[in-house]
Amino acid sequence: MLNGGLIPGRAYLIKGGPGTGKTILSIHFLMEGVKNGEKVLYITLEEPIEILKEDMRKLGFDIDNPLFVGIDATPVKEKRSIFEGFHYEEFAKGFTELVRAVRERLKEDKFTRVVIDPITMIKLTMEDELEYRRTFLAFLKEIANYNVTLFLTSEVYEMSIEDYLVSGVIELKTFETGGKTVRGIKVVKFRGSDFDETMRPYKITSSGIEVYSEETIL
Numbered sequence: 001m002l003n004g005g006l007i008p009g010r011a012y013l014i015k016g017g018p019g020t021g022k023t024i025l026s027i028h029f030l031m032e033g034v035k036n037g038e039k040v041l042y043i044t045l046e047e048p049i050e051i052l053k054e055d056m057r058k059l060g061f062d063i064d065n066p067l068f069v070g071i072d073a074t075p076v077k078e079k080r081s082i083f084e085g086f087h088y089e090e091f092a093k094g095f096t097e098l099v100r101a102v103r104e105r106l107k108e109d110k111f112t113r114v115v116i117d118p119i120t121m122i123k124l125t126m127e128d129e130l131e132y133r134r135t136f137l138a139f140l141k142e143i144a145n146y147n148v149t150l151f152l153t154s155e156v157y158e159m160s161i162e163d164y165l166v167s168g169v170i171e172l173k174t175f176e177t178g179g180k181t182v183r184g185i186k187v188v189k190f191r192g193s194d195f196d197e198t199m200r201p202y203k204i205t206s207s208g209i210e211v212y213s214e215e216t217i218l
Contacts, residue, residue, distance in 0.1 A: 001211070011143065022154075039069065059208050112148055114149070114150050136165060163188075182217060185199065185201075199216070200216065
């Protein structure tokens, strides 16, 4: 669907409602990097890292691999138990602290892939839309200095500021038909290359997401 894949060093937005598989798709992206011997960074702003770790293990992901680094940034008051190789930082209070924390980690280690899941949590902390746009753009420029490929997940359905500023947008949707749930994935935007604009069906299986790129929803 991407006619070759993502372009390294750029930022991409993964949009979809609850249960569409945004986190699973993001972990797929990171674990492909791990398979290639790359060091990757996952930052969770919503689901505690230990719960994610348990869920992803059931799907067969080698999330215990030392090349996978996870930061728990969920806005909780009490510190939860931390697994070896994972770091805890409570910085889901705004973009300024997020940028600082990510910058420090990128200075410490050579990461090639970074996921922030979901960016929606940060957006909720800023009331002024113009200020959010400026801060988000500055954030993307800061991340670009480290030449990492960035995945951002979002639960916002309508067109948002992020859609305009990232290099690519992928939407995950669910439909009810005949009493069954049908899932569809669509590449809405992809700078730097042509792409398949058709919505294709996908399933969340026991081994993650499977996309049927030759089929259509109808």
